[in-house]
Amino acid sequence: MKKFIRKIREEVQSTGTRLANLMTDRKGDLATNTIGAIIIAVVVIGLLIVAINAFFPNFFSSMFQSMADKLNANW
Numbered sequence: 001m002k003k004f005i006r007k008i009r010e011e012v013q014s015t016g017t018r019l020a021n022l023m024t025d026r027k028g029d030l031a032t033n034t035i036g037a038i039i040i041a042v043v044v045i046g047l048l049i050v051a052i053n054a055f056f057p058n059f060f061s062s063m064f065q066s067m068a069d070k071l072n073a074n075w
Contacts, residue, residue, distance in 0.1 A: 052059055 049060075
């Protein structure tokens with residue numbers, strides 16, 4: 001009987017420890033915060049590109065054209 005009670009107590013303590021570890025687990029917080037920061041950064045960069053296109057309509061086309069000319073000149 002003594003062994004049986006000890007076994008039950010060990011199982012209860014083990015379950016309690018696992019539950020406490022599960023409740024205090026913060027491993028996913030860093031990944032969630034990182035993904036959120038990446039999404040915000042992509043949205044901000046997209047808004048900046050839209051704003052540049054609105055105020056300087058030929059900015060990207062002229063920039064890419066000059067880059068293409070410089071790259072083609074090297075060949």
